Amino acid sequence: MSSSNKLSSTNSPTLQGFLRSDGRKGIRNCIVVAYLVECAHHVAREIVDSFRGQPVHLIGFGGCYPNAYADRMMNKLCTHPNVGGALLLSLGCESFNRHRLAEEIAKTGRPVSTVVIQQTGGTRKSIDSGKLWVEQALKQIAEVPRAPLSVNELVVGTVCGGSDATSGISANPAVGRAFDMLVEQGAATIFEETGEMIGLEDVMSARAVTPELGHELKASVEKAAYYYKQMGHASFAPGNAEGGLTTIEEKSIGAYCKSGDSPISGLIKPGDVPRKGGLYLLDVVPDGEPRFGFPNINDNAEIAELIACGSHVILFTTGRGSVVGSAISPVIKICANPETYERMSDDMDVNAGKILRLEASVDEVGEEIYEKVLDVASGTQSCSESLGHQEFVLTYKSFEPIGPSCLPM
Amino acid sequence: MQPEGKSRKLLRIHRDDNVLIVVAPVRPGDRDVIDGCEVVFTQNIGIGHKVAARDIRAGEKVYKCGVPIGSAKEPIPAGAHMHLHNLKSDYIATYTLDKDHVFVK
Known part of the structure; x- marks a missing residue:
């Protein structure tokens, strides 16, 4: 509710970046x-x-x-x-x-x-x-020369890991709000996990900036469905009704809502760097028949791909309590579960569990995440960084280049 | 978020939502204020489950996190538990469950 006020007070804060020869700027060196x-x-x-x-x-x-x-x-x-x-x-x-x-x-x-x-x-x-x-x-x-860095030059990725029932109703929607604020300020934001968006293909397609891109978004979820089926993975079993999930769409929201409400500007694959601000879907599922096993063997394989797409910072939501960080780009931990937060607070940058205790709204935690991104971009270490986490994983995969409809001008 | 009569049991995730999430166990006789109207609950509802944020018409789309998660099978009064009995998926599944609950194309 207060997000617009907050935004105007923090409008395009100027950070200092490390200027590279291609014009991009780093927040670390x-x-x-x-x-x-x-x-x-x-x-x-x-x-x-x-x-x-x-x-x-x-x-x-x-x-x-x-x-x-x-x-x-x-x-x-x-x-x-x-x-x-x-x-x-x-x-x-x-x-x-x-x-x-x-x-x-x-x-x-x-x-x-x-x-x-x-x-x-x-x-x-x-x-x-x-x-x-x-x-x-x-x-x-x-x-290396320093240069002013604006929010509209940042690339921010998101991933979830060690999820539990709280992830989809606290940390993930709050990241969605933070993504909306970042996109509004001209930043590029990247979400992924097409394998967990079954049932929302049409909802997601409708957010694409062109119908052709919408078709590509839908196809990426269908590809993921096929791929995981070949892997014998039960990722698409219906949600656990006991926990309150009623439909497949509702189950898929957990991963999907991290994308926020912005229009979807493009579909990219690992290594494709967004050239302008907006919200992008990263398709991490290999093309062709499965050849090298699971698309990503763990959370860090996904984080490495988000970083290869230019992400300066990664927003990592967790309910059960992941501790990982990453080489190259800082990982910000957003803890969905208030009990996990109390147990593992040294590892957590943001306590989204406050939402479940009704001590803060989704919007308020979204603003807190946005501020944390700027803080970390200005040089403050995230928890995983200060604890020395620098995990890194890279395995075999195969991709075709993205099609012409994936990045509409 | 809810300046008046702030609910201690129910969470609104998104402004477009017509469901609220139960974040503390609800028991019969518990009362809560939902968007200015008092609701008396008539049943136990567990954490993570949903209740109607307002009266919902039969066939109306149901939104959670601002995303449609299905539609109402029948008229649902504000505060009523929403689950398999009154909410159905609108997803025309490419992949469906067989009798062993395995996904098949």
């Missing part, structure tokens, strides 16, 4: 140390561990066989606006194209170096060599 096969993971981790407390993050791809999706993800992550430079760790015989990745990063003006363990002389020498480079790179990225 970290070095990523990226292993390009599991065989280089240990060396990469040893390097990162020696910079504890400094902005040096570990990411990587464990597979030895090539995968176009993993290539693209690594490229987008290493050139994310929150990333100032990258050290690549290669064993030497894996099939990941380390040359192309290093070239793409170098093109953006970021410092980049590749340590090939077999050429460098093994574990110890590679760790020493990598540490030396990171020390220099940290000094170099401290010189």
Whole structure:
């Protein structure tokens, strides 16, 4: 109710960002140390561990066989606006194209170096060599120019994990309100979880800015339904009537309502970065027949995809109490369940459980989330960040590029 | 949200909703004020369940979180429990349940 007043008082606050060569701005300035096969993971981790407390993050791809999706993800992550430079760790015989990745990063003006363990002389020498480079790179990225950053330059993603019956009636609708406020201010917001939106295809399609996009949105949910069925996953069993859920639409609202009420401006796939503000659906379900198993093996695989789409910040709702954070972009935890919040408050940034105790309205918690986004964007650490969480997961997937109707002008 | 007669048991999630969510157990004889009208509950209703925020006509769309979740099978008075007996899905399912409750195309 008071959201419009609140908005005018916080209208386009100016933050400071780290200016990158493509014009995008980061809210963090970290070095990523990226292993390009599991065989280089240990060396990469040893390097990162020696910079504890400094902005040096570990990411990587464990597979030895090539995968176009993993290539693209690594490229987008290493050139994310929150990333100032990258050290690549290669064993030497894996099939990941380390040359192309290093070239793409170098093109953006970021410092980049590749340590090939077999050429460098093994574990110890590679760790020493990598540490030396990171020390220099940290000094170099401290010189990155700062520039004013407006809310309309932010990209904010949302995901839920460790959900319970409270998620859909407190934290998720509150994130929806925060998304509406962000979109109103010109930010780009991204939601996903098409596999949990069965029954709402038509409702969602009707929100698309063009009928053609509406068709694509509907098709993405149908694709998810088929894919999960092939996985033998019971995600679409009807809701638990005992808990008060009556229809399949109602069950699906839990995930869907995080999107808020804004029109849907586009459908993107992992690695597609929205070029303007608005609300976007991220289609995380692979194209074609299932080949590599579940679309996303856990919450962090989804978070990595939201970040590859440019997300500066992730809004993570949880009822049972997830503790994860992420490499590269801060994760803000919104706790749906008041009892979980009391038990795990160190890990939770926002207590949406207040809504269930009738101590705050959905709108009020939505405003609190919006303010928390700006606070974290201005440099304040989120709970998971300050606790040192930097989880990262990247697995095999396959996608076709998005169609021409997915991003209407 | 509800400056007058703020409910201690019922949560309104979205301004467009015509259902309210029960956030504390409701027992027969409990009273509550819903949008200015006093309602006396006649049955036990558990947390997470829904009640009508106002009188709802038969066939009227039912909104939760601002999203249509189905339509009323019969006239539903304000404060009445809303569940399988008076609310039905409007989703024409591509995927339906077989006798073993398994999704089939």
